[in-house]
Amino acid sequence: MSNYLLIGGLLILMGVAYQYGARRSRAVSKASAKHLHSLPSHYGAMVALACGIPAFGFLILWSFLQPIFVAWVVKSGAPPDIAALSGPDLNQLIGRVTSIASGYGVSDTASAFEREAAGRLSNFLNIVSLAKIVVAACLAVGGLVFALRRITPQLRARNEVEGVIRIVLILCSTVAILTTVGIVMSMFGETIRFFSFVNPIDFFFGLNWNPRFSSTGGGSGDFGLIPLLAGTIMITVIAMLVAVPVGLMIAIYLAEYAHPTVRTIAKPVIELLAGIPTIVFGFFALTAVGPFLSDFGALFGLQIRATSALTAGVVMGMMIIPFISSLSDDIITQVPGAMRDGSLALGSTRSETIKKVILPAALPGIVGAFLLAVSRAIGETMIVVMAAGNSPVLHANPFEAVATVTVSIVNQLTGDLDFASPQSLVGFALGLTLFVITLGLNVVALYIVRKYREQYE
């Protein structure tokens, strides 16, 4: 609670600092009869920043340091058996001591040491919380006074404030880079650890996937990637067979044939599919499409499992249709109208114009869209988890259940995470594989699409 008060107080102080800065700059300007370099509001902002930044910085730093100090206070003067504690036991002890120190107490009787440590801790915390307020206040007021005294008409307050803004902006845009670095580093680290258990060759070229859980004892199981990759590819191919013809024809029809009214209705309706969470597609696959395909197959004497590569693939294709149709639509409408006119003026029909002039001209862009769709299909998780049947066996029958890379990641990493066993770590190796594949596809696709756009700009 005192923290909120402190933050509130600091913010109020910053408001005051702003007012003072602005007023002071006006006074200085009047006294020296010189024009200010910047607006009074800039001087105000500069003073407010000088007041707030050091104090908040200190508070953030302190929030990291406090647990370390608390642990140190609790342990100091402890008997050797307690001083040797670490990990969860130590955390439990600190929790108990903190609880006693706060006056809440513990439900059973506290030991003598705990009571003694609690006394020390509560003294320490009293001093420290006071010290924290004093230091933060000193920093804030110090910053305020220092900045106020710097104000002269020549001071480039605006540039300084804008400098701070720019630093904040740059920090924000590096978050994206840090995310990528975080993804690569974390997955790389865990993957290396995984490879200390399992030979990379066995992983990349293994034909069996059977990761026994360590709790069942004995052996580490088989970690062959190939069955998962085969399942992934099978489902992706089925999805593309559904999505590409339908999506492309939708784009062509809406861009080249449809009446504007039809277009304004049909386009958003189809793109509605793109906004629906994949879990919903998964549920739809499980409860509607799977049983339907199974019954449909039975009509022809075909054995189709309700949860199979086919079910997952068809539904994933549905999910990707709007993705392909809207990307292709953008690309087709970017083909210059002069191309269309040129072809029509030579006496070709609309479909000839589309097939022989527009599609060839749009081909690179469409290939890019196609690759992006493939990458999306490969990385899709929920539909496959729910509808593909999870059977990591190498086979080529789309009517049977399969497992994919994403499904196995979910299977290996759901529940309690144990970062020391290959059964969990393999999730990261699979994740890295997935990341590399999709990244490759994305880089190529985005490059092609970008080049395509530039061509007609």
Place this chain on the structure above:
Amino acid sequence: MSDITADGLVTGSPTRIADVVAKSLVKRRAKEKRFRMYGIAAVAIGIGFVLLMFGTILNKGLPAFWQSTFRLDVTFDAAALNLPTRPVREEGQSMAAFQQTLYEWQNQVTMANWNGLIQTSLQKYLPDAKPASRLRALVSSGERFRLRDMVLADPNLVGQTVTVDLLADANVDVWLKGNIDRDLADNQYLLSPDQRAWSDQLYEQGVIRMAFATSLFTNVDSRSSPASAGLLGAMIGSLFMMLIVILVAVPIGVLAAIYLEEFAPKNRLTDLIEVNINNLAAVPSIVFGLLGAAVFINWMKLPLSAPIVGGLVLTLMTLPTIIIATRAALKAVPPSIRQAALGLGASRSQSVFHHVLPLARPGILTATIIGVAQALGETAPLLLIGMSAFVANVATTPFEQSTALPVQIYLWQANEARNFFEARTSAAIILLLAMMMMLNAFALVLRRRFERRW
């Protein structure tokens, strides 16, 4: 002078050429027609998929918003309940010790014979039903806690008779709604033949009726009594995550977009950031789950299943979407606005923050809402940070265990009580879609309201 040569080469007079063209036209027109039909078929398939999906889910889910509910007059008989008295904090007792005795008292209250109350009041309607415990089993097992909570909230109820709405057992609901075939062999039902008959009788008497399932919104998930499983915990979890996304992803995303679009020098570094952001937007969402597991859980030791972790993972995932869309909104502001501001002596920052940003605001708002809606429906990464754990409490802070709406859907669809949960899951999906649509409609309204054309 006109001729078709032996090789089919057409030369000479235009009339001959016109004939050849006319002849070719029959085939070409047929082709044209066929191509057009393919297009219409594709659009029909696309729209058909949408209708089919929404139709299926609405058809399955809407009935689940009404649930078989008993309306019973329950007498809170003091003798039958025999409740212990509430402990008072003694002098010198530590707060923790008092809490402990309070817990023990609550446990005793919970163990009181609440089922007996339900059983007695049910017997009023079917006095001949034997054994009575089987009759009582028609009421969802978790509903006795509702009676307990009523007494805990108002101890004066003891000794009174109150009309209470209690949810029927899930199997009763399935039976009455006809979600299970009525002609199956006895061993295929979870209800005994007499229980099924009683259900029908009570339904005819009006003791059981279909009431709006408020429990769906006010209860948390429940394992022991499926009928009272609700979405409150999941919705609160999702709400916390959305708040985190809005508070973290939106400012960072918008500021990053402003920097990249308005300030960043054109060099290799900004090129790299740009390529990187475009790629991040296409990275599978599950990879962000792995990142969350490795960084937030394993390295930073944040708690498993907590909305704070989920929120941060979703933040990282939506960030590229928000950045890209915000940049598009900024790009749509014509350069003349910037030049005009700069020409009047405004600094770069002033031109951006005073002129460009206000004009781009509707676009940025739309971008933000779309990003948040996307995060709301995301499931896969949350599974990897433990949000699929069963949680029976409502989180009060983002650091407590919780699940999320889409994860709850995932858990429910896997529940073995298929007949009951298929509808319940569809209802949860309807709720999720309704929330997303509301967000999108909001975005649409904003865009309509502020849209400006140059």
Place this chain on the structure above:
Amino acid sequence: MSVQTKPKVVAKDVNVYYGDKHALKNVSVNIPERAVTAFIGPSGCGKSTFLRCFNRMNDTVDGARVVGSIQIDDQDIYDPDLDPVQLRARVGMVFQKPNPFPKSIFENVAYGPRIHGLAHAKPDMEEIVVSSLRKAGLFEEVKDRLHESGTGLSGGQQQRLCIARAIAVSPEVILMDEPCSALDPIATARIEELIAELRENFTIVIVTHSMQQAARVSQRTAFFHLGILVEEGTTDDIFTNPQEKRTQDYITGRFG
């Protein structure tokens, strides 16, 4: 110069509407065979709109409506039974901006004959392509790179490629919509020479905003203003002895 023969194209009371806008009002004009007719006038006067009526390119614009009759060799081209595809094989068109397809030079020229099935064997197609390129005066410049992309040529060459593409299907009429407005003076001169040569075999209608160009290449000129055909006659008459005040003002540079 006067027209001795029967006109190739006869347009009568042509009106064009774009939605509610009445873009062309009651225009009647005769186009003589094997001659160049120029449409001049300030921008937005309807001259291009009128040109696009001759091969029904206005059909491709949403909301455009053409009323009136246009006959080519006594055949009404707005006859509902007539397929615009058939018409466009007879009436070629060259656009303001060169618009070669993103294909090779050869394929650009072969496109028309191929879709209409005018040649089946490879040597025949080559013959058509080469002779068309020759007629367009482009063959010597591109004979070594027939299979390179048509978009790699210079602007003037691209425009001549488009002309070659148009004449490859042996049309009777060629429509040119400001064919030189995107070109430099030297390229323009080459195209103008080419038009003079093509006049021997084709009926040409050219829209131009340059009065000098109209004077140089055409035998007949029609002056449009605000959707109305103001005056039409031999080029010499129009430029030396205009009947209408507006025509005179325009050609002397008072407006437009």
